[in-house]
Amino acid sequence: MEKLKHNDCLNCSPIDAAKGICRITNEIVNIDSDVCNRLELVPKCKNCEHFQETKEDNLGICTGLEKDDWTFGDLNATTCKGHKFK
Ligand code: SF4
Numbered sequence: 001m002e003k004l005k006h007n008d009c010l011n012c013s014p015i016d017a018a019k020g021i022c023r024i025t026n027e028i029v030n031i032d033s034d035v036c037n038r039l040e041l042v043p044k045c046k047n048c049e050h051f052q053e054t055k056e057d058n059l060g061i062c063t064g065l066e067k068d069d070w071t072f073g074d075l076n077a078t079t080c081k082g083h084k085f086k
Contacts, residue, residue, distance in 0.1 A: 002046075006031045007074075010040040043083045046073030050082055 006012040006029045012020040015028070022029050024038055045051045050064025051073065062071045064082035077083040 004035050004039060004041075006033065006035060008039070008042050008044065009035060010042050011038065041085070043077040043080070043085070044073065045071045045075045045077055045080075045083075047086055048077060048080075048082070049084045049086045 006020050006022070007014060011023045012029065012031075013023055014020045014031075018031055020029055020031055021027070041047060045060065045062065046053075046058075048062075048064065050062055051060045051071070052063060053060045053073065058073045060071055060073055062069055062082070064084070065080075
C-alpha cells in the first residue's frame with residue numbers, strides 16, 4: 001500500500017487540499033507530512049478488500065456492490081455499505 005497521509009486519518013479535519021487540523025493535538029498538519037501512531041484509518045476504496053487496483057494511478061474496479069464498476073482508491077467510503085477493511 002502507498003504511504004498513508006493525514007487525509008487517511010479520521011482525526012484529521014481538512015481545511016483545504018494541503019492542510020488539516022488534527023483533532024487530537026489541535027495543530028495544523030500538512031496533508032502530505034508523516035502520520036503519527038494514533039492514526040485511525042478512514043474507510044476508502046483503496047483499503048477495501050473489494051478494490052482491485054489497476055495499473056493506472058489510483059484507479060481500480062469495485063467488486064463489492066451489485067455491479068462491478070470503476071472507482072478510485074482515494075474515494076471516501078464512509079457511507080459505502082460494501083466496504084470491508086483488508
Ligand atoms: S465496496 Fe465500496 S468501498 Fe469497497 S471498493 Fe466497492 S465502492 Fe469501494
